[in-house]
Amino acid sequence: MELRIDRQALVPVVQQIVDGLAGWIRQDAVQPGTRLPSVRQLARQNLLSQSSVNEACERLVAQGLLASRHGSSFFVAPPLSPVHEPTDQNRQPDALADGGESAQRELKLGCGGLPESWRESDDLGYAIRQVTRTDMAGLFNYSTPLGLPALREQLSRRLKQFSIEADKNLILTTTGATHGLDLIVRTLLPPGSCVVVESPGYSNLFDLLKLHKIDMIELPRTPRGPDVDALQDLLAMHRPTALFVNSACHNPTGSSLAPAVAQRLLQLTKEHAVLVIEDDAYGDFQSSARTRLAALDPDVVYVGSFSKTLSSSLRVGFVVAGPSIIARLSEVKGITSMGGSRFCESVLACLLANGAYRKLVQRQRQRLGADMGVLLQVLEDADWEVFGKPAGGLFIWARPPLCDYAGVQRLAKRFGVQLSSRTAFSPSGADSDWLRINVAYARDPRAQAFFRATALDRPRVS
Numbered sequence: 073m074e075l076r077i078d079r080q081a082l083v084p085v086v087q088q089i090v091d092g093l094a095g096w097i098r099q100d101a102v103q104p105g106t107r108l109p110s111v112r113q114l115a116r117q118n119l120l121s122q123s124s125v126n127e128a129c130e131r132l133v134a135q136g137l138l139a140s141r142h143g144s145s146f147f148v149a150p151p152l153s154p155v156h157e158p159t160d161q162n163r164q165p166d167a168l169a170d171g172g173e174s175a176q177r178e179l180k181l182g183c184g185g186l187p188e189s190w191r192e193s194d195d196l197g198y199a200i201r202q203v204t205r206t207d208m209a210g211l212f213n214y215s216t217p218l219g220l221p222a223l224r225e226q227l228s229r230r231l232k233q234f235s236i237e238a239d240k241n242l243i244l245t246t247t248g249a250t251h252g253l254d255l256i257v258r259t260l261l262p263p264g265s266c267v268v269v270e271s272p273g274y275s276n277l278f279d280l281l282k283l284h285k286i287d288m289i290e291l292p293r294t295p296r297g298p299d300v301d302a303l304q305d306l307l308a309m310h311r312p313t314a315l316f317v318n319s320a321c322h323n324p325t326g327s328s329l330a331p332a333v334a335q336r337l338l339q340l341t342k343e344h345a346v347l348v349i350e351d352d353a354y355g356d357f358q359s360s361a362r363t364r365l366a367a368l369d370p371d372v373v374y375v376g377s378f379s380k381t382l383s384s385s386l387r388v389g390f391v392v393a394g395p396s397i398i399a400r401l402s403e404v405k406g407i408t409s410m411g412g413s414r415f416c417e418s419v420l421a422c423l424l425a426n427g428a429y430r431k432l433v434q435r436q437r438q439r440l441g442a443d444m445g446v447l448l449q450v451l452e453d454a455d456w457e458v459f460g461k462p463a464g465g466l467f468i469w470a471r472p473p474l475c476d477y478a479g480v481q482r483l484a485k486r487f488g489v490q491l492s493s494r495t496a497f498s499p500s501g502a503d504s505d506w507l508r509i510n511v512a513y514a515r516d517p518r519a520q521a522f523f524r525a526t527a528l529d530r531p532r533v534s
C-alpha cells in the first residue's frame with residue numbers, strides 16, 4: 073500500500089500516515105474486518121520507521137477506524153463504531169432522512185471547527201505530561217484572579233505579532249471565548265440596552281445577547297468587514313451601547329477586516345461613544361500582518377481563543393481591555409467561576425513557551441491555504457457564487473447555482489453531506505440561501521461529489 077508521504081510538508085509524518093490510512097478506509101469502502109498489511113510491511117514499502125506506522129495505527133484505533141488484535145495486527149473496524157465515518161457514497165436519501173445515527177455519520181461540511189483527523193496530539197500530550205510531572209500547583213490549585221501569570225506573559229508577547237500592545241495585567245484568561253463574551257455582556261451591558269451585531273454572524277453570540285435581554289441591531293457584513301455606511305445610519309438612529317465585530321476569518325463568511333474599513337469603523341464608534349468588542353476566535357488561522365481593531369485603538373475590548381487551533385476541550389480564551397474593564401470582568405469571573413483551570417492554563421503556557429503552538433498554527437495555515445485554493449476552484453467550476461475570496465481561515469460563504477434550498481439539501485443528503493443551518497447566522501433567524509463551507513472538510517470525496525452534482529443538477533437554459 074502506497075501512502076504518499078511528503079517529507080517536506082509541515083504536517084508531521086505520523087499525521088500523514090493517519091490521513092493516508094483513513095483516506096484508504098473511507099474512500100475505497102474497505103470492508104470491516106479487512107486486515108491491514110503488517111506494520112513492518114507498511115514501514116518497508118513506504119520507507120518509514122515501524123514506530124511511526126505503529127503510532128499512526130494506534131491513533132486510528134483511538135479514532136475507531138481500526139481495531140487491533142494481539143496488539144500487533146490491525147483491522148478495519150466495524151462500521152457502527154461511534155466515530156467511524158460512512159464509506160458508502162451511494163446510499164439512498166431515505167436511509168439518511170431519519171436523523172439519528174445516519175445524521176451522525178454525515179460529513180459535517182458546514183461545521184465550525186477542524187475535523188478530528190486534523191488535530192495533533194503529540195505536543196499537547198507532551199505539555200500535559202510536563203505539567204503533570206513538574207507543576208503540582210497546576211494540578212491541584214485554583215488559578216490567580218486574572219489567570220496564570222506565565223500564560224498572560226506569553227499572551228502579551230504573542231499579541232505583539234498582531235501589533236496589539238497588551239500588558240499582562242490587562243489580560244484576563246477565560247474559559248474559552250464564550251466565557252469572555254459572557255463576562256462582557258453581563259458586566260458591561262445593562263439589560264434592555266441595544267447593541268450592533270454583524271449579519272450574518274456568530275449564532276451563539278445572538279443567543280447570549282437574547283439570554284441577557286439585550287436588543288440586537290443587524291449590521292450587514294461585507295467581504296471587507298462590517299458595512300460602515302450602514303453603521304453610520306444605525307448609530308445615529310439607535311444610539312447603541314456596543315458593537316460586536318468578528319474581525320478576521322469571520323464566522324460564517326470567512327472575510328476579514330480591510331484597513332480602511334477598520335479606520336472608519338473606529339472613527340464612527342468613537343464619535344458615538346460606542347464600546348467596540350472584537351471577537352478574534354479564528355484570528356490565529358491568519359498571518360499576523362492583518363488588521364486588528366485592538367491594534368488601532370486601546371479602548372477596543374479584544375477576545376481571543378485557542379479552541380479552533382489547539383483544542384476546544386482545553387477551554388482557554390482571554391480578554392484584553394483597559395484597567396477598569398479588566399478589574400470589573402475579573403471580579404465577576406471570580407464570583408461566577410472561582411477562576412479558570414490552572415491546569416489547562418499551564419498546559420497552554422508550556423506550548424506557547426516551547427514554540428509548539430507557533431509551529432502548529434503555521435502547519436494549519438499552510439494546509440488550510442492549500443485546501444482553500446482547491447475549494448475555490450471546485451466552487452467556481454460548479455458555478456457557485458462566492459461571497460468573497462477569504463484570505464485564510466476555515467470558512468467560505470457561498471451560494472449554489474440551484475437556488476432551491478430544499479433541492480440542495482436533498483442532494484447533500486444523497487451524498488452523505490450535512491449542510492450548515494439556514495437560519496442560525498441571522499440575528500433574527502431569517503432564512504438564507506448562503507452556506508458556510510468548512511474548508512477542512514471540503515476535500516472529502518462526499519463533498520466533492522456533492523459540489524459536482526450541484527452543477528449537473530442545475531436546470532440548463534437551452
Ligand SMILES: Cc1ncc(COP(=O)(O)O)c(C=O)c1O
Pocket residue numbers: 184247248249250251274318323351353376377378379380384388389
Ligand atoms: C466567532 C466565534 N467566537 C467565539 C467562539 C467560541 O469560542 P470558544 O470555544 O473559545 O468559546 C466561536 C466558536 O465557534 C466563534 O465562532
